[in-house]
Amino acid sequence: MQFRAVKGMNDLLPEETERWQRVESAFRRHAGLYGYSEVRTPIVEALELFVHATGETSEVVEKQMFEMERSGERLALRPEGTPGSARAFLNASRHAREPVTRWYYLGQMFRAEQPQRGRYRQFNQAGCELYGDPGPLCDAELIGLLAGFFQELGLRDLDVLINSIGGPGTRARYRETLVAYLTPHKDALSEHAQRRLLDNPLRILDSKSTKDREVVAGAPSILDVLDDADREHWDGLRRALDALGVQYRVVPGLVRGLDYYTRTLFEVQSNAGELGAQNTLGGGGRYDGMLKGMGGPDLPAIGFALGMERLLLALGDAAAPVKEGHCFIAPLGDRAALEGLKLANELRALGVRAEVDGRGGSLKSLLRRASGLEARYCVVLGDNELDRGIVQVKNLAAHSQEELPRAEVAARLRAGLTREAGR
């Protein structure tokens, strides 16, 4: 084979896309119930948008961007959805026509990581963004939306983690506190964490290295140094989550790797299916500084993204769609084949999926094929039937067969399928 898909980028074949479509439509409906509408933004944006919004010290921007140049413009494939959505929001001046904007999106994202189960170079996210509400009630509602979506799909054993990293003031103060605590223990930290100590010390808090974990276990919690406004917001979030009945766990070490977060952070993990190390199904947080930082109005915002590939892995067979009954037409001979084409169209006109096997072959092999396709009915049509103005209809599940007048077949089969679907 000469060509293969680019590393970390995968084809989705029909068996898979059926599962995807089911989850996607469930997401659209779920987000719609909360008042979210779909936004579609370009996959390619100015490189600078991500450097500025996602943050130049984030790993995503530092090492994982697919960059390109066109007529002197530096462009990039989007590594996440939030910056593009925020840009679109500002370009359209949405804040001038509505106080609060709720958008959701579905789409491909690109990060040049080492591929792994549940982690690909082209992957799909579904996400929500909420502009114009400072929270904390809407923070709780958004977390509830995310967790509720997973539950609706049938996922159990979900772990909802929350934290607050405060506003810029709190974070700067905490950063100093943390560096002061970690520096004496520097030699006990992993090599990676030692580097982080200089550029992004908060990230050490969620290191998986046991060395780092031991040191971090004794570190001061950011929740203890929240300023009054941050504290009030945090308490309000917890009260609202309790009122909504959302189960959660406070994890002071939850940090997340995008630079723009303020205050509320959250993540939903699952042990279901075959997720392996990529057990974060979705996550997000508040990013009150982004819109202003991009030259727009000083408006608060919060959002999340969930990984479609991971969600599908976690769901396993649970994402398999229910098959609708359909008809298979098995014509014997050339004359019957033409009649079969006509009958198939009659069925389709009534909204019934139908297919004709025009390849010829024995009745045995045609029935075998009908069986393999899991058709509900197989219509057998040969010279004998044509001459008598009837067809043989085989109910493949019931192993029964009856003769029906040719003129009535389509309507009768539709009635049969409707009856079954109603059960």
Next chain:
RNA sequence: GUGGGUGUAGCUCAGUGGUAGAGCACUGGACUGUGGCUCCGGUUGUCGCGGGUUCGAUCCCCGUCACUCACCCCA
């Protein structure tokens, strides 16, 4: 980006220094026009790719690519 594991038929996998097998799938027949069961037959491979050692390599060695797991990162 770093480290480990694995690459043999469409799928799941066995196998041996003398150029390949099973099950499933597909297909034909037993049953001149009746499936999913049974029985019998048939098709399918550059043994991931390139190089080396050897009389000879799918097997040993080196490289490379892909997949996979972990780190890292995050969805």
